[in-house]
Amino acid sequence: MLERIREDVGCVFERDPAARHALEILTCYPGVHAVLLHRVSHRLWRAGLKWAARFLSHLGRFFTGIEIHPGATIGRRFFIDHGMGVVIGETAEIGDDCTLYHGVTLGGTTWEKGKRHPTLENGVVIGAGAKVLGPITVGAGARIGSNAVVVKDVPAKATVVGIPGRIVSALDEKFRQRAETARKLGFDAYGQVPNMPDPVSQALDNLLDHAREAELELAELRQRVEAGGAARRASDEAVEP
Numbered sequence: 731m732l733e734r735i736r737e738d739v740g741c742v743f744e745r746d747p748a749a750r751h752a753l754e755i756l757t758c759y760p761g762v763h764a765v766l767l768h769r770v771s772h773r774l775w776r777a778g779l780k781w782a783a784r785f786l787s788h789l790g791r792f793f794t795g796i797e798i799h800p801g802a803t804i805g806r807r808f809f810i811d812h813g814m815g816v817v818i819g820e821t822a823e824i825g826d827d828c829t830l831y832h833g834v835t836l837g838g839t840t841w842e843k844g845k846r847h848p849t850l851e852n853g854v855v856i857g858a859g860a861k862v863l864g865p866i867t868v869g870a871g872a873r874i875g876s877n878a879v880v881v882k883d884v885p886a887k888a889t890v891v892g893i894p895g896r897i898v899s900a901l902d903e904k905f906r907q908r909a910e911t912a913r914k915l916g917f918d919a920y921g922q923v924p925n926m927p928d929p930v931s932q933a934l935d936n937l938l939d940h941a942r943e944a945e946l947e948l949a950e951l952r953q954r955v956e957a958g959g960a961a962r963r964a965s966d967e968a969v970e971p
Contacts, residue, residue, distance in 0.1 A: 734806065738765055741807040745829055760794035761810030771800035802836075805852070812858075819847035824854075825870070831858040839864040839881070851886070 742749045742759060749755055755762055767790035774783035783800035791797045796813045798804075801820040808824055810816055812832035818824070821844070822836040834856050838846035848862045851869050857876035862868065869886030880895035888897045 734769060735766060737807050738762060738809075741809050741827070745809050746811060760796060761813040761816075764790050764794040764796035764798055764810060764813060764816075765804065765808055767794075768798045768800065768802070768804060771798075772802070772804070775800040802847070821845045821865070822847035823849040825850055825852040827853045829855045831856065831876070833859040835861045835863070837861065837863045848880075 739752055739755050739762065742755050742762065749759075767786060771783040771786040771790070774780075774786065787798060787800045794813060796810060796816045798816075798818045799820040799822070802818045802822040802824070804818075804824045805826040805828065807827045809829045810831075811829065815833040816830055817835045817837060819836055819838050821838075824836075828850050836848050836850075840846050845865045847865065849865075849867045850856075850862075851867065851872075853871045854868050854874070855872075856862065856868075856874040857878070859877040860874045860880070861878070862874060862880045864881055866881065866883045868874065868880070868884040869888065871887040872884045873889045874880055874884070874895070875889065875891035877893070878891050878895045879893045880890055882895070884890050884895075884897065890897055
């Protein structure tokens with residue numbers, strides 16, 4: 731249990747640049763509080779103490795604004811960023827290293843008992859306000875864009891946007907270059923995809939393109955300066971008596 735808590739706290743440093751130290755995370759991050767309470771309530775649920783588990787879950791919802799049913803199965807290093815309005819249903823299954831932003835719903839589409847909520851495989855990221863509904867599977871490493879509504883299975887490493895959710899085409903080289911530049915700058919635009927008609931996204935793309943061009947020009951200039959320095963040293967050595 732303590733190992734899980736350390737992992738839950740440690741993953742925040744990896745995914746939230748605003749995090750400064752462990753005390754801040756433990757006292758000021760409702761997503762972490764909700765996950766820690768769920769770890770306890772889930773154990774109570776599995777032990778057959780259903781009412782106690784639901785009551786603890788209810789207290790967690792009251793204090794954090796995040797509703798996680800104690801029957802939900804959650805893997806390691808799960809991070810809920812901001813968190814307000816997140817809802818995770820009873821039969822939801824979440825793998826390791828997943829990330830949810832505020833307003834996300836992992837909900838059901840039927841009143842029938844049994845498996846009725848989504849399964850997220852490892853490394854899934856779901857943007858703010860997205861709704862993933864029904865007993866579907868979101869493949870490992872997939873990204874769900876903000877405010878998307880997903881009701882069908884998502885393959886691994888795919889990106890889904892829109893209402894209803896649709897899988898966008900494979901990332902082109904230009905987008906991969908932008909993503910690499912963004913990682914170097916420490917920036918990640920919540921489920922951004924290459925063909926979203928968003929003027930803000932386009933402006934960010936232009937900035938990333940400019941940053942990459944400047945980086946390439948600087949690298950070329952550095953090579954020229956180093957080459958010129960080497961040539962001058964060789965010339966000086968040649969004229970020495």
